[in-house]
Amino acid sequence: MPRFGAGGISSGLNHKPVMNGVQRWENGALKNGMMSEEKVHNGGLYKRPFNEAFEETPMLVAVLTYMGYGILTLFGYLRDFLRTWKIEKCHIATERVEQKDFVPLYQDFENFYTRNLYMRIRDNWNRPVCSVPGERIDVMERFTDDYNWTFKFTGRVIKGVINMGSYNYLGFAQNTGFCADASAKSLNQYGAGMCSTRQEIGNMEKHEELEHLVARFLGVEAAMTYGMGFATNSMNIPALVGKGCLILSDELNHSSLVLGARLSGATIRIFKHNNMQSLEKLLRDAIVQGQPRTHRPWKKILIVVEGIYSMEGSIVRLPEVIALKKKYKAYLYLDEAHSIGALGPNGRGVVDYFGLDPRDVDIMMGTFTKSFGSAGGYIGGSKVLIEYLRAHSHSAAYATSMSLPVVQQIISSMKCIMGEDGTTLGQKRVEQLAENTRYFRRRLTEMGFIIYGNSDSPVVPLMLYMPAKIGAFGREMLKRNIGVVVVGFPATPIIESRARFCVSAAHTKEMLDAALREINEVGDLLQLKYSRHHFVPLLDRPFDETTYEETED
Amino acid sequence: MDVKHIKDYLSWLYYQYLLITCSYVLEPWEQSIFNTLLLTIIAMVIYSSYIFIPIHVRLAVEFFSGIFGGQHESTVALMS
Structure with missing residues (x-):
């Protein structure tokens, strides 16, 4: 009975990058044959290697992350205490005094996370962009003088930030070129709104x-x-x-x-x-x-x-x-x-x-x-x-x-x-994206970051784990003119905060190299290189023992 | 040159401390509370271990030597 392993077809496994003296299979299985089972042919269902790995969270990092959330939660309680006793000014929406015994409109505790944790690093999100969201963007500079409760614009624009966050996979987010021209023509002909279903x-x-x-x-x-x-x-x-x-x-x-x-x-x-x-x-x-x-x-x-x-x-x-x-x-x-x-x-x-x-x-x-x-x-x-x-x-x-x-x-x-426009431009973009993806993922893995997901996926999550590092990573990267998306709870499990890069076909090799150089630097500064090259293929995550039989038809 | 190196290293170490304890995202007054608390706890741990550990060690040594040591061969022979 052929088992569907996680590893993929073994023909794709000849590439063995060597780093830090640890020789490692590309699909994440350790070389000592611990997971040799994963290289079983997948019952002929897969026509290509399927390399997907999720490295385990290091125990120390997990403990420190929980400790960090613990500290922030304690301070959150302290701040909430000060707010209820009117010792500090309360910026959030509260119940009116006249409606004291009504059903509460603003759930007090539900917003605890937003109020006390998210608010501290809020400057990393909703940054106003003032250009086409292509491979480079212009970001409006803003500052806060009350710890992220309000933002004010400085009037300056941070120009030419390398955009590693937009889902612009094939680089069609453009304000020039044939797509934009055709849209402009269409706007002239039909207008913008349809005003009906x-x-x-x-x-x-x-x-x-x-x-x-x-x-x-x-x-x-x-x-x-x-x-x-x-x-x-x-x-x-x-x-x-x-x-x-x-x-x-x-x-x-x-x-x-x-x-x-x-x-x-x-x-x-x-x-x-x-x-x-x-x-x-x-x-x-x-x-x-x-x-x-x-x-x-x-x-x-x-x-x-x-x-x-x-x-x-x-x-x-x-x-x-x-x-x-x-x-x-x-x-x-x-x-x-x-x-x-x-x-x-x-x-x-x-x-x-x-x-x-x-x-x-x-x-x-x-x-x-x-x-x-x-x-x-x-x-x-x-x-x-x-x-x-x-x-x-x-x-x-x-x-x-x-x-x-x-x-x-x-x-x-x-x-x-x-390819119906008579050019091979689209096909080239698709190939460029695949190439960029492989390059970017390979380089990040080599640097020692924990990268999740499939080796062919243009969505590249880089694990940050600790709550303070979410804020620090976003700020340090913007300081170095790279725009990234950082993600934390509730979009991810509480300890698995991450930065998510989206590779685009519009990224040139120089841009990717520049981004990688800065990521490497910030990674050293923030100590983000957690990887110990110990991968757990997804199917090896503990689950009950049901077997999977191949279909008859 | 060397002094600068050490200074850089110390500031890097402090930065890591800020990140791991999440003091990085705390407001300055919260940070000072946190540092004060942490320092107090560490100081108390060190002080109390300085005070109590020697006493405990001495008592333990006395206790164990009372069981294993201090017996003469003659008493052992008498017992058997």
Whole structure:
């Protein structure tokens, strides 16, 4: 019985970088054969090496991180005490005295984290940018004289900050070039707003053109587009499933999927991140047990996964998910928000990356917000599905239709990726992104940082762990003219704070080198090089002993 | 030159201390409270260990020598 290991096909493992005297396999398994099992051929499901590793948090770092949060929490209580006793001025919203016995409007304790921890390093977020969010951005300088409660502009602009944070994977966030020209032309022709929904007067020829193009791009029968990526998820899942249905959702799914699943009223069960044993166990239990109490069979079972997980940088094990879905006759909802355009030899997302048939995925969802440098989302699938959604989805019936300059930007960039504009520019960008990703990830790993995720994923999380380092990293990087995104709780588990880089095809090698040099310097300054090259492939994370058998069909 | 090196090293060490204890994000008055508390605790630990450890060590030595040492061969022989 072939086991689905985490390691991938062994042909891709000849590359052995040597650092600090520790020889290490590229897939993260230690050389001493401790995890040699992981190099088992994955039952022929994978056509390419699948190198995904999550290094364990060092024990000392975990202890110090908890200690840091402990200290901050104690000081938070002290400050809250001073605020309630009016010893210090209270900047936050409080209940009015006249409404003292009413149901409280401002939950006191729920905002404890925001008030006492987030507020101290708030200057790292919401920085106003005053240029096109391309590979370099201009940031407005601001300062605070009351410890981040208010900000004032100095009037100066920090120019030419290297942007390592935007989801501009293919570099289509531009204010010049053919996409911008086409959008400007479209603006002249149609104006900006549609002032109606798709079902009424807002259905334009460009929308139809876009939907046909998206369907062709994805290789599905039909597609439907929406004006907002988040709403695509949160409004369409309720249209697809309802009471008596079961949603199997990855634990790290995006908030929009979580919201959609909750709105649908279906039962939700969570499986461990990218863990196929966990998913299979849930599927099997769902089929054997049926609905709780009545034991009627579930009406529908919908598996919800993402292509690239935006906080972990991991890629879904799609071949295995599809095998499971076929074996247990479930439906599959694939959110390609980050992966569309950014993965695969032709830039067509995670399905293209694994060389699978798009028809095996029942619902292909994605956004235009990232790789295409525009806004909105789409759903692709069979004609029946799309016709159904057109009639039933809230975001089809109630949302205003997409602005046409935005639509034009998507059409131009998508045609460019497909090579239909007669150039190889799009293809080059896709290849450039893959190259940049590998280079950036390899260099960061060599420097000794803990980097999460798949070696092909353009989302690169660099682990910071300690709360003070979140603030320090963002500030030190901006000081060195690099714009980064730092992430902490609640977007990540409390001890796994991280900085998240998004590699773009627009980054030149010089820019990446400059960024890497500064990251290296800041890494030394802040002591961020935690890696001991001891990797735990995801499947080795403790979980119960259910085995995974290969499908018969 | 060497003095400068040591000074740099000390300031780097202080920076690491700030980061690990999260004093980096505290306001100056909070920082001084935190440092004062930490110093007090450390000073008390050192002082009390200076006072009490020698006494305890001496008592322990006396106790154990009472069990294992101080017995003459003749008494052992008498017992058996």
